[in-house]
Amino acid sequence: MKSVRCVDLCKTYRQGDLEVTGLDHVDLEINEGGFVCLSAPSGGGKTTLLNAIGGLDTPDSGEIYLAGDRIDNLSKGELAEMRLHQIGFVFQAYNLIPVLTARENVEFVMEVQGVAAASRRKRSLELLEEVGLGGLGDRLPAQMSGGQQQRVAVARAIASRPALVLADEPTANLDSQTSDQLMELFVELNEHHKTTFVIATHDQRVMAYARRVIHMLDGRIVDDERRDEA
Amino acid sequence: MGDMKIVLRLAWRNLWRNHRRTLIMLAAIVVGTWAMIFMTALMRGMVDEMVKDGISVLPGHVQVHHPDFRDDPTISNVIGPPSGELLEALRRPEVVAWSTRVRVPAVISSEQDTRGVTLVGIDPDQERGVSFVADDMTEGRFLESPDDKGLVVGRKLVEKMETDLGKRVVIMTQDPENEIADRGFRIVGIFDSKLDQYEEGFVFAGQGTIQNLLGVGDAISEVAILGTDYRDVEGLTRRVADAAGADTEVLPWNEIDTYLGSMLAVMDGFVIVWIVVIFLALSFGLVNTLVMAVFERVREIGLMLALGMTPRSILTQIVAESTLLLVLGLAIGNLLAWATIEPLKSGIDVSIVGEGMEFFGAASVLYPALYLKDVVLANVIVIVLGFLASLSPAWRASRYDPVRAITQVE
Incomplete structure (x- = not known):
């Protein structure tokens, strides 16, 4: 079973007066439980592809399938519902809701899903423990370091046990030591939960953790480097 | 959600x-x-x-008149005293108080001055619960019975006519045959009103005394009725109108005093x-x-x-x-x-x-x-x-x- 399948994706967008090619006939398949990095220089299309896979952006043409279901033709409401239940997101920065504590941020997606309070609480405390933030559940984001905030975001991303986690430059604002810790956490979660991870990055240190690295340039896949992934 | x-x-x-x-x-x-x-x-x-x-000056919440009384408020347009269904309606709990009145235009003369006023013949016991007069007496006494021969006047009128408590004045009006009906009254009480025009424009005497003066038997000009709330008089007006019959006009206060x-x-x-x-x-x-x-x-x-x-x-x-x-x-x-x-x-x-x-x-x-x-x-x-x-x-x-x-x- 493929976790992600993209067929002939094209996307252009305007940047001022310029028309920029975001995706140029992209075909891609990612297996369930994969740990994949999308690598490209700035403007290379990795974030555009990640957004398209995550249902945050719609392609101009082509098809996207998540766990076998086509998503590129869904309405905004259906896409929101799909994101809520099937995908976990970790963004580069501003990942947390500032007025919610770490625990409440982890619970956020589950709460929107309607998970009972007791279950949410138990799960969020377990996850905070798992990402090394046990005992910090009552802290607000402003009271935490960048690395700790990203760990909370990771805990939130996997809280509702999504099949797929999409991370866009998750280490961009972290120092190298914190980046390594975060990536080790990703790997551990990937192995432990069998969650598929797709990470957009241009950081070589991050790519070193991936089992597959897809290199993009000007919206096209130029190299698909498979390491130990089937 | x-x-x-x-x-x-x-x-x-x-x-x-x-x-x-x-x-x-x-x-x-x-x-x-x-x-x-x-x-x-x-x-x-x-x-x-x-x-x-x-409302407390005279209108009450609802009034019953002869149908022509508002256009021609003279002694020619009178009704009989409440009886039968109307009397029963006036005894309902929603009626706080009611009073009958004889009300005619008149001229009052003192030794110094003569002025036009509205002469109101009242039953003091009934009127006490309906209008301000009994409560606003500042000098002398209020009327004691419908046959009281005294006159109660406003402070401003007393001052303008340069008369006083205990002095005599002459009231002159017309009877139903348009003949002059006049009589001397002694001022037995003086009232104050919050509104000057009432102190100057109204004088009160016993209802029986005025009926005798005019020769109208027990006929009256109006029945003034006080309900529980001046903002809610529609029901009371309707019920009184049903009881009073077709040969009367029953109006709420806001139609009697359209300004208010x-x-x-x-x-x-x-x-x-x-x-x-x-x-x-x-x-x-x-x-x-x-x-x-x-x-x-x-x-x-x-x-x-x-x-x-x-x-x-x-x-x-x-x-x-x-x-x-x-x-x-x-x-x-x-x-x-x-x-x-x-x-x-x-x-x-x-x-x-x-x-x-x-x-x-x-x-x-x-x-x-x-x-x-x-x-x-x-x-x-x-x-x-x-x-x-x-x-x-x-x-x-x-x-x-x-x-x-x-x-x-x-």
């Missing part, structure tokens, strides 16, 4: 993210609400006093205009607060949308922020209004502008009147219009594109 709890929690916490801005807006809502309710209570109090004074009646209607409209005007001033601040609050959180809203929160939940969250702010402001504003009106219920002396007030029929002491319906109206208008005002920024926030919102540079 399953995520209502998180939506409300976010709304409440976001409200207090910028304490200063929220407190300033809250203060504006509190002051606005206070002003709406306090000023309305003052205006209501003023009009209430005017209407109550007007229209004042009440104008006041109802004015209250709504006043509340809406204050709200419009408030709404600019409210919308500005929300627009700023949304503008500062574009990325956060984008994040919530990206995580799967629906646009409808985002819209609800912004509207909830506005509603929470309004509800809080209204609650404090209502309390403040109540706390400032209660101590003033014993009256506010506005005698410094008293002459001007009396000119249009208001007393020189204002009694603020806090009506539940006015408080409800102010609260409902603020909540409903506040909700509508918050829709625009809320709608815009809910329409954000998550990708653009998350990547927006502050």
Whole structure:
């Protein structure tokens, strides 16, 4: 079973007066439980592809399938519902809701899903423990370091046990030591939960953790480097 | 909506993210609400006093006349005393008091002056519960029986006619045959009225004495009836009209004194205009607060949308922020209004502008009147219009594109 399948994706967008090619006939398949990095220089299309896979952006043409279901033709409401239940997101920065504590941020997606309070609480405390933030559940984001905030975001991303986690430059604002810790956490979660991870990055240190690295340039896949992934 | 709890929690916490801005807006809502309710209570109090004074002078809440009496208020247009069904209707619990009167235009002459007045023949016991005269005696005595031969007059009339308590005056009027009917009366009592025109224009004598003077037997000019609430006289008027029969005219006070009646209607409209005007001033601040609050959180809203929160939940969250702010402001504003009106219920002396007030029929002491319906109206208008005002920024926030919102540079 493929976790992600993209067929002939094209996307252009305007940047001022310029028309920029975001995706140029992209075909891609990612297996369930994969740990994949999308690598490209700035403007290379990795974030555009990640957004398209995550249902945050719609392609101009082509098809996207998540766990076998086509998503590129869904309405905004259906896409929101799909994101809520099937995908976990970790963004580069501003990942947390500032007025919610770490625990409440982890619970956020589950709460929107309607998970009972007791279950949410138990799960969020377990996850905070798992990402090394046990005992910090009552802290607000402003009271935490960048690395700790990203760990909370990771805990939130996997809280509702999504099949797929999409991370866009998750280490961009972290120092190298914190980046390594975060990536080790990703790997551990990937192995432990069998969650598929797709990470957009241009950081070589991050790519070193991936089992597959897809290199993009000007919206096209130029190299698909498979390491130990089937 | 399953995520209502998180939506409300976010709304409440976001409200207090910028304490200063929220407190300033809250203060504006509190002051606005206070002003709406306090000023309305003052205006209501003023009009209430005017209407109550007007009603207590003579009209009562409902009157029964001969059908031609209003066009020609002479002794030719009289009715019989209440009997049968009308008398039964007057004994119902909704009737607080009633009195019969003989009422004719007359001329009063003292040694010094002659003036036109309205001569009112009353049954003192009945009249005591209906009009002001018995309560506002300042000198001498009130009439003691329908056959009392004395005359009760107003202070201003006494002064203008240069007469006094115990002196004799002559009353001259016309009987039903248009013959002059006159008689000397001794002034036995002097009354004050809040309204000068009544002190100058009305004199009171025993009903039986006037009926004898005019030779009309037990005929009367009118029955004045007092119900429980001057604002609710429709039912009473209808029931009295049914009982009084077709050969009478039964009118509520606001048709008898159309000036007072229209004042009440104008006041109802004015209250709504006043509340809406204050709200419009408030709404600019409210919308500005929300627009700023949304503008500062574009990325956060984008994040919530990206995580799967629906646009409808985002819209609800912004509207909830506005509603929470309004509800809080209204609650404090209502309390403040109540706390400032209660101590003033014993009256506010506005005698410094008293002459001007009396000119249009208001007393020189204002009694603020806090009506539940006015408080409800102010609260409902603020909540409903506040909700509508918050829709625009809320709608815009809910329409954000998550990708653009998350990547927006502050």
